[in-house]
Amino acid sequence: MISRLSILLMTLLAFLIGLSTDAQAFSVDQVRFGAHSEKTRMVLDLSENKDFRVFALDSPYRLVIDLPSFDWKAGSVERPKNSNILAVRHGNLKPGISRLVFDLNQPIALQAAFLLPHQKSAGKPDRLVIDFAPTSASAFLKNKNKILGTLSVDDSKAGKVRVNPAANNNAATTAPQRNIKPMIVIDPGHGGVDPGAVGANKVYEKHVVLALAKELQKQLISTGKYRVLLTREKDVFIKLRNRVAFARKHDADLFVSIHADSIEKSNVRGASFYTLSEKASDGQTAKLAARENRADLIAGIDLSHEDDEVANILVDLAMRDTTNQGKYFANKVVDAFRGNGIKVLQNAHRHAGFAVLKAPDIPSILVEAGFMSNKSEAQQLNTSAYRKKLAGALRKGINAYFDQVEKNQR
Numbered sequence: 001m002i003s004r005l006s007i008l009l010m011t012l013l014a015f016l017i018g019l020s021t022d023a024q025a026f027s028v029d030q031v032r033f034g035a036h037s038e039k040t041r042m043v044l045d046l047s048e049n050k051d052f053r054v055f056a057l058d059s060p061y062r063l064v065i066d067l068p069s070f071d072w073k074a075g076s077v078e079r080p081k082n083s084n085i086l087a088v089r090h091g092n093l094k095p096g097i098s099r100l101v102f103d104l105n106q107p108i109a110l111q112a113a114f115l116l117p118h119q120k121s122a123g124k125p126d127r128l129v130i131d132f133a134p135t136s137a138s139a140f141l142k143n144k145n146k147i148l149g150t151l152s153v154d155d156s157k158a159g160k161v162r163v164n165p166a167a168n169n170n171a172a173t174t175a176p177q178r179n180i181k182p183m184i185v186i187d188p189g190h191g192g193v194d195p196g197a198v199g200a201n202k203v204y205e206k207h208v209v210l211a212l213a214k215e216l217q218k219q220l221i222s223t224g225k226y227r228v229l230l231t232r233e234k235d236v237f238i239k240l241r242n243r244v245a246f247a248r249k250h251d252a253d254l255f256v257s258i259h260a261d262s263i264e265k266s267n268v269r270g271a272s273f274y275t276l277s278e279k280a281s282d283g284q285t286a287k288l289a290a291r292e293n294r295a296d297l298i299a300g301i302d303l304s305h306e307d308d309e310v311a312n313i314l315v316d317l318a319m320r321d322t323t324n325q326g327k328y329f330a331n332k333v334v335d336a337f338r339g340n341g342i343k344v345l346q347n348a349h350r351h352a353g354f355a356v357l358k359a360p361d362i363p364s365i366l367v368e369a370g371f372m373s374n375k376s377e378a379q380q381l382n383t384s385a386y387r388k389k390l391a392g393a394l395r396k397g398i399n400a401y402f403d404q405v406e407k408n409q410r
Ligand SMILES: [Zn+2]
Pocket: 189, 190, 196, 197, 205, 259, 260, 261, 292
């Protein structure tokens, strides 16, 4: 049994190594400008030609390019002299899609956008070419719904982009702007037959984390900015994979799993934050992930689905972008905890192979709110006053994360 598993793991490892060296990530390698009297020609050198879409926005004036998630290798863009470009920004729009934004000091008319294949003989890479020219504000308004390119950005999701809806009365046709609040799924760990860690005075992790999740839900909803759902609202058992499936079914923008750990050293206390990775950041975190992943086993669930797990890991690898967003979010939460004077572990952001963080398309973190094995911390976690404080810090981190997401989309 063990040898079968280790053979499987070695095969997987070999495959992953092969994958990481062969598969080149899609990248934007350079941004250049051509000098023409009647127009500006912008050329993006790409690692390969992919679907794109280009459009212009106002309030303020911007040129926007959406592409499949890219690595930015173009450094800082050298803007042409006397150009109408004020600044260049890029970032994640949503899982799988990146956005490049050029801030402009005047309205423009998009004339053309097309892909050119690489020319080996001329030493030229794959390119995206965009031609545009200054125009009047009134002419801009007439053409503002024009989108060049064929990239599909699943606008039911992209509708979550909240770009000053007041400035965009024609929102129905300019798909990127609709006003849907982000969906946050909070996952109180354990439940039912699986109590999680049991602290001093028989305080159960499953009860404490449910109470904390409900407090966080309340605080997030009161901001008026989010929709919030819990994977469980009662003391029931839910399989790890079903927690992930719940988040995906509800099209979550963020997944936060809440726990309260227990370790041998009873003097250790403080919160810590975990994101997904193939390799654990340290031995302690590897053990923690193993403990949390045992939840299904404790409840007597059949775990003969190794093949599914392997498939999951491969999907994860393709979705690095999601993992990066999760890491960014975790760091925002660590800052918020420190800012609110709540004790966090050294190296408060760690990573390992947590099964519950494996939604390939949703930035996910696991929060260990504190240690049930520390008598005073377990007691604190059992009070609503301390849970309010913890939830307040989580809310602050979540606000900071979505503020940045929104900035990237502008
Ligand atoms: Zn737990």
